[in-house]
Amino acid sequence: MFFAERMQRLGTESAFEVLARARELEAQGKHIIHLEIGEPDFDTPAHVRQAAVKAIESGFTHYEPPAGNREFRAAMAAHVTRSRRVEYSADEIVIYPGGKPGIFLGIVALVEPGDEVICPNPGYPIYESVANFAGATPVPIVLREENQWRLDVQELIGLISDRTRLVVLNSPQNPTGGVLTQEDLEAIAAVCIEKDIMVMSDETYETIIYDGQFHSIAAVEGMKERTLIVDCFSKSFAMTGWRLGFSASSGEVAEALTKLMINVNSCTASFTQQAGIAALQGPRDETANMVEVFRQRRDLVIEGLNQIKGISCLKPHGAFYAFPNITGTGYSSNELARKLLDEAGVAVLSGTAFGAHGEGYLRISYAASQDSLREALRRIGGLLG
Ligand SMILES: Cc1ncc(COP(=O)(O)O)c(C=O)c1O
Structure with a gap:
């Protein structure tokens, strides 16, 4: 099959690849907490x-x-x-x-x-x-x-x-x-x-x-x-x-x-x-409420991440992602993201999904319930403890 040369220059978004791998594991009966995809878990107003x-x-x-x-x-x-x-x-x-x-x-x-x-x-x-x-x-x-x-x-x-x-x-x-x-x-x-x-x-x-x-x-x-x-x-x-x-x-x-x-x-x-x-x-109260809920989740996730050995995380000022520094764990970003998915059932993205300068970090989307986030923190802590 012939493809135009420009197709080789087109990249992709690995969040969708990790999601596919997580779905495979779910099909095998594993319980996965999804913190990989950047999508509000709220319904449209x-x-x-x-x-x-x-x-x-x-x-x-x-x-x-x-x-x-x-x-x-x-x-x-x-x-x-x-x-x-x-x-x-x-x-x-x-x-x-x-x-x-x-x-x-x-x-x-x-x-x-x-x-x-x-x-x-x-x-x-x-x-x-x-x-x-x-x-x-x-x-x-x-x-x-x-x-x-x-x-x-x-x-x-x-x-x-x-x-x-x-x-x-x-x-x-x-x-x-x-x-x-x-x-x-x-x-x-x-x-x-x-x-x-x-x-x-x-x-x-x-x-x-x-x-x-x-x-x-x-x-x-x-x-x-x-x-x-x-x-x-x-x-x-x-x-x-x-x-x-x-x-x-x-x-x-x-x-x-x-x-x-x-x-x-x-x-x-x-x-x-x-x-x-x-x-x-129309009314904007649902957006305002969503941002308030994200703020509470952000505080929970950042506090929890900073208590895990080898991890430190700045408090983000916007969006709904945490970008923790994982250099203290001894793993590369790809290794840790893979280990978290396969061994702890927590789907996150390697920082390198966002370019070479994301090495040493993970991206965690906190657009998930507080219960899921607490369980994810427990699993990550368990794996690295
Ligand atoms: C920074 C940024 N720009 C653009 C988009 C694309 O949005 P859409 O899903 O509507 O194409 C996203 C989605 O994740 C994003 O994070």
Whole structure:
């Protein structure tokens, strides 16, 4: 079978591979605690589900404009204007089937073969994968525990070359839970403006923040025109399976992304977009409650991890992942992740699933019940004790 050469440059997301292995073990009768997949264990709010059913019943089963339903884009623009504190209009919003299409199409639209794309490492693996696919070179910017997992602006400056086209930011971050401060964003913005570089700001965890306020680089003076915000409903509204995401950018970039949508998807499902309107305009108490429950679980998990021999863990400021340092256990990240799954029935990800600089760490998703988390901590402690 012949495959295009570019297929060899495309990576993957190992969370799905670990999930498959965990399911195999379950099929053999083993009890597995799932802390590998990044998915809220909450149901989509009832008013959102009802809006989708009503939309199907009332005929929202046809094509929508490729960039998205007009009313939804206007509601989305109002939401982004409020939450990012920078003005967006409906023409600057594009709706996608999920968060990943915004990342994929954004990189495809903005990056040329031979360009360099600066990506956080450890970081969400899809940025590097798609940059490679587009023929560009991903350049890792190392995030460090001693810097609270925030990007070091001096290091960023050192990585910029005349081929640097795009810097990818992700705050709150997957996998570390690190959050960039307003000062960080202002310093990064100054560099990008001076060197004429675009930013893709992945704001998927915008609402899942525990300490302080969310800041978007798009709100820094001079940055709106050079920022592509990508975000989705997957985590904030517990809507992973619905496939609903969006981008906010300049109108020019939105037009390019719309052209890609015409070629790839025609449009995002029309009834899903109606559900999106209900999510934006309805009560937000379920999201607020979910974040509060995540906060309690975070405190439980971090305290528990820090009591286990060989493990230490910083308290994450956002998202729903713990990223413990496991160097004191004597195992590599892959070895320990494998041992935990096979011998203790706890599915977690190796830090290296997020790049080479994740070595020495594990990613633990605490989107699971407190009872499951306590049992997982007991099993991990038992294995390492
Ligand atoms: C940082 C980040 N960006 C984007 C996504 C993609 O979201 P979706 O599942 O809606 O494609 C995820 C999902 O895990 C994520 O963690």
